[in-house]
Amino acid sequence: MQIPYTLQFINLLAALLLLIAFAMLAQRRILSLINLFAWQGALLAVSTFIVAYSTNQHHLYYSAGLTLLLKVLLLPWLLHRLINRLNVRWDVETLINIPTTMLVGIALVIFSFNLAAPISQLAEGITRGLIGIALASVLLSLLMMLTRRKAVSQVVAFLALENGLFFAATSATQGMPLVVELGIALDVLVATFIFGVFFFQIRETFDSLDITHMEKLKDD
């Protein structure tokens, strides 16, 4: 049968999302990391919009707009300002070298696809297979979190993880109830502000954002 264009398009977006996730995993420079994050947000917004259009649920339009506002404009802007204020334009040092990370990432993707396969079977309509991708990007961001040693890049990874979730929430399940999405958005916002506060505090206490300084608390 002829697959509807919307579905094809969403699948394409999903693929791009995954691609960007990989790109972030591979990325060494923090600025471009943030830009990539913004792009991811944009993809997310678009896909949400399409889902909203194809299933014409109105509240999805709101959340698409919200995504655009938050993740494409507000957060990247905030992060940029932070970086300028703290002038931390260094390269991202990773704990594990990039190729290894990539290999692990690929393994994760395969794993999550297998995991999602049975679920995809029972998903009808346009969302087939998206769970897998969402799961994959979540796991990839998680991997990124635990390979980066700068606070900022960890935060970006965290936000990317949120993106993956959001993608699952909208595209895969065609939108959670509005209340939930508003709540989620709010939390993300607050979280980011708190992150900001933290950056300054950490900065002024450790005069660096390298979180490897923060390994004092342990059982000895």
Add this chain to the structure above:
Amino acid sequence: MDDIVILPLDVIGWSVQFWIVLGAAGLLLQRVPRLINDVIFPLSALVSLSLAAAGLWALAVAPGVMVLPLGLPDLPFHLRLDPLSGIFLILLGGASFGVSLYSAGYFKSMAGGTLGLLCLQYHLFLVGMTLVLLADDAYMFMVAWEAMALASYFLVTTDHSIPDIRKAGYLYLLIAHVGAIAILLSFGVMQGGNGIAAYTFDAMRSAHLDPFWSSAAFLLALFGFGAKAGVLPMHVWLPEAHPAAPSPVSALMSGVMLKTAIYGILRVTFDLLDTQLWWWGVLALGLGLLTAVFGVMFAAVQGDMKRLLAYSSIENIGLLLVGIGLTIIFHVYGKDALAALALTATLYHSLNHAMFKSLLFIGTGSILHATGERNMGRLGGLIRRMPWAAALMLVGVLAISGLPPLNGFVSEWLLLQAFLLSPGLPNSYINMLVPVAAAVIALAAALAAYVMVKFYGVIFLGQPREHALEHAHDADIWERIGMGWLALACVVLGLAPVFVVGQLDHVSQMLLGAQLGNAAGNWVFLAPVDTERASYSPLYFLLAVLGVMLLASVLVRHLYHGRVRRSDPWDCGFPAQTARMQDTAEGFGQPIRRIFEPFFKIEREVPSPFDTHPRYHGQSDDRLWYILYLPVKHLTEKLSSLAGMLQHGRIHLYLTYTFVTLVVLLVFV
């Protein structure tokens, strides 16, 4: 009629409540310590007496039952008062009566605040022990048991500024708690049916376990209660904790609390479990023998008088365990008359030990107050300074040495009779074991005499080893009364065995369905099985000895003269004697240490002949501590360091934990 049947339990209920009130009052009255000493403790002694009376009463009437609206929703507190509880209540009441009276005098010197607190803990301790004896479901038993442990722990650590005492308290409560866990497990094994209601003792009685599980229950109980009683190898806490406590508390712990553990073993083995196996008996017998010999051996080499008594308590617990083992063996092989004999011996010895050990412990309390000295090597000659304490403690010493006509001898006599009557058991191994066991018992008894001669001789006799002792004062009036009561109890228990055995028969009847009875048929002669086999009459014995003595003295005085001349001791014409030439405690124990050398971990520094200031230091340690306990400690530390490695402060690794956990779980779906 019912109310009359229930009545003993009611009396006990009131007594317990009254005790709680007294304890609280003590806490409130801490501003006026005089009131606590002269009013509260005597009152509490009266309560003890009522408790003992109720226990005696309970022996005759049918078991009383009561369910309190307390405890868990589906498992309220069950109380039950049967002959077994009754006997131990008599023990508790009788001993605590004397000890409480004594305390009235003993704690006079104590500061108000501490005294108030101590008064509260003291009474909670008594209440805890009482409830242990009454509990009829697992939950209440555990609550009472641990409350008892907790109260006694706080009592032990009364003067907690001394690090050793803190250490003792820690060791004590830790082992007690481990034991409690084992007891809980054993109850869990014995639970009847399912649901929480299966934890009433009635449910356990009705439950039928296969040999494996009942053995498991027995072993767990033996371990748990053994830990409380100080059975090898769970004894290490006892010689630390008992000396650490104030003397009246040591008296209660040694005299009464250890018996609650014996009570627990009896309750579980003969009441809750419906079948017994012969090898349980052998196990108990063996453990008991080991404990007895070990205890007396270490008692012989102690220099601290309270430690010595504590070790002697270990010995007596060993004897009790031997009695229990014999009872089990006989019961399993259907020789219930003999089982009754062994059980009677056990219970009798419990009573006796409660009395004379309490007496001796409070006696050491008086000495401690008079001299401020626990090390026997610095005492001596106190019989002239404190005649009352000396006289009363002499009774205790003779009793604990198992000398006729006092009470210690009666129970040992019964125990040995049980051994002598044992042949004819189907199992030849046990038949072989029995004489050896009897021999070991005899050995332990003889050694006990050795220990006690050392104890009394070094403390009370000879010349004072320190000048400070010249100012030692005798026990005050309350203390004398308390000690007097316990000494009296020793004498009475020794002279009226027939009556006591008659009372104990209620217990044998309940647990074994058999009675010892008295073949002699009159109240003078005690003849367990048959007059032809054995009989003993302490009364005639006493009369004869006294008669012969009086006869001799009268004759001597009458035929010759009573002239006496005082002079310096002759001592083989040895000139210039000082008090330092007497045997010290350690010197007196030295032969034993030498004979049983392999059992001790001895470290000594002996001065060379050329030392200008020669000093001797010797210490005999318990090897078991190094063999059993330290490895466990090290293992725990190793494991905990492993656990500590989890927490090394690097957030990436923490995230990795999350990540790995997630992935693993996802994989294993």
Add this chain to the structure above:
Amino acid sequence: MSLLLIPLLGGGLLAVFGSRRWAAELNSLMSFFTFAASVVLTVRVVESGPQVAFNEQFFIDQFNVFLVALTAFVAFTTSLFSRPYMRIEQHHGKLSTGMLHLYYSMYQLFTFAMLVALTTNNMGIVWVAMEAATLTTVLLVSLYRTPASLEAAWKYFILCGVGIALALFGTILLYFAAERVLGQGGTALLWTHLNQVKGDLEPTVLKLAFIFLLVGYGTKVGLVPLHSWLPDAHAEGPTPVSAVLSGLLLNVALCAVVRSKVLVDGSLGTHFAGNLMMGFGLLSVLVAAFSLFRQKDIKRMFAYSSIEHMGLITFAFGMGGPVATFAGMLHMTVHSLTKSAIFFAVGHAVQKVGTQQMDSIRGLLQVSPTVGWGLALGTFAILGMPPFGVFASEFLIITTAMHEYPWATPILLISLGVAFAAIFGKVQPIVFGETTAKQLPHSPALVPVFAHLLLVLMLGLYMPPYLADWYRQAAALLG
């Protein structure tokens, strides 16, 4: 729903007036109102069964109403405690007025978040509220702005953030499964509805969902190996915060786990979720018990003991069945009360000495018997010594385990023994012996300590019938 409005209002008020001198009193007052409201609510629920409100967005049954009451109560007593505590901290110059301001407002908002998480019917909102609770406490943990506190807060934030995110994924999967049955839109995440149709939910999806929910909320519960944030956060935050974290937040998170467990096992018809919870519970108990040995910081040690007890409770809920669930809830209650009481006492002790290193805290009984006895009794209570209530619940849990899963009992008992040895051995010299402590500028608030301990003692010896029925109904509800 005055219950929820009060703390929100309180948060607002304190956000405004937080820097005034009477802010502390206002804080306590608000908490008291919340408590009163919760009592009213409780009475209503116990009388007339479960009820819903705000077109089913909120749902109160016997299970969460008991948690609501508990939360409100402990929040109230903690506010009482924090009044002098914070004053003393200020006196010592550790805190500025601004920080206090932040503290008071955040305290109310935290209460609000927890109450929402408890009372809401919408699994999504549960998630939102949990996240909110995390965010509010993060700032409280880093209140002192010391490097250590920052590090602790950062770890807390990151780890719990990730955890929560995973929980969100679980929620999404839940919704994904639910919408097939309940159709699109609002009702598909309502617990009540899910509970009705749990039989027809898609098992495979729910399995997946539960794993994510367990890992997510489990991080907040502090289950090993997701517990790493917990000791740091407890040790470095202000003591009242440690008290509420240990006493309340963990419960709330666990409550979420239990809710989802009910759904998942209902749908699978197997004991899958239960087994997972039991596994995590046992692991937590074991690891925490052995970790206790090496602790030097007193608050850190009690944090580990919280992990241990949470493991025990998780195990109990995992076992399921009326008795075990009953025991689990009872243990939740007594643990919250006891642990917060301990933290109160510890807080004052630490203030007296000026350090959290146990080696330098000595002889509390000498300088202030009340604090000393509070700590000693609290410790014995938390160690499961009768006659305190903790023993009652542990008794029930262990005996049930002996009946249902005999193999688990040795692990539990060994851990309990080890924990006993560790904590008792460290607390004894703190309470006893010669002292190193000094007097305090403000008189410590010990009413909460002994109020809690008395309650615990009562629960150990006597449980009022209505309370028992209440627990029973709740247990029946969770099955």
Add this chain to the structure above:
Amino acid sequence: MMAEYDLIFAILFQLAQLLLVVLLAPLLSGWVNQCQAWLQNRSGAGVLQPYRVLRKLFHKDAVIAHNASPLFRVTPYIVFGCMWLAAAIIPIIAVDLPFSQAADVIALVGVFALARVFISLAAMDIGTAFGSLGARREMLVSFLAEPALLMVLFTASMISHSTQLPRIVDTLAHHQFVLYPSLAFAALAFVIVLLAENARIPVDNPGTHLELTMIHEAMILEYSARHLALIEWASSLKLFAYISIGIALFLPHGIAEVGNWAGLPLAILLLLLKLMLAGAGLAVLETVMAKMRIFRAPEFLGTAFLLAVLGLLIHFLLGA
């Protein structure tokens, strides 16, 4: 009617034996000393010497240390009483002694223990170096000797299913003659115990006051006059008691049965004979053996203990 007569006669017997032993005991020790003297080619002081010693001591004034406590003064009477009693309840002529109903073999051992404890305490009372030394050694010897004695008695009472001496003797003497291998071991053990308990060579030497060796003498150093007399008398009673235990257990034949008046004269004659033999044997033993170091004593007595237990085991094994 008849029973009452029996009882009265029995009581008479009891009193008679009381008198007999207390009078006969010094004679026995005198006899032993005399035999030793002969064996050592001395012409001894004669068998009546102990009586003279006692008379002399009773006449003297008692000299007591300043710090002696009442315990010190009452002990001699207690010891004397105990020993007298012990000697009185052992059937040596006839088996019907009513008092042995009141005290069986265990009580007998108890009596010895009682006396020992008191004399040891009294020895420590004055607080001299030798006193406590003696007390310590006495207790050291006894804590091995006493259980050994108990085991010996147990073997006998196992055989006769009774712990009452009359019954034991009755069984051993008047039922059909059986050889008891267990008793052989018991006898050996008993001899050792006898030597040890009565302060004989090789464990102790009653003859000397050599500090390094003495045990019993060290304890009674501070006693004089009537007290010393009583103690001496008591120790000869003790010797008598032990020997008569030995007789009763190992060669009881000839002791009169219940109510067999006719047998009495013969019994008395036999008794004297046995006593003389035993005393002579003791003398021989003491002469041929050498005093051993104090720390060899435990091993020596340990052997006795071992033998006694072996005897008991053999009884279980062979049923004889």
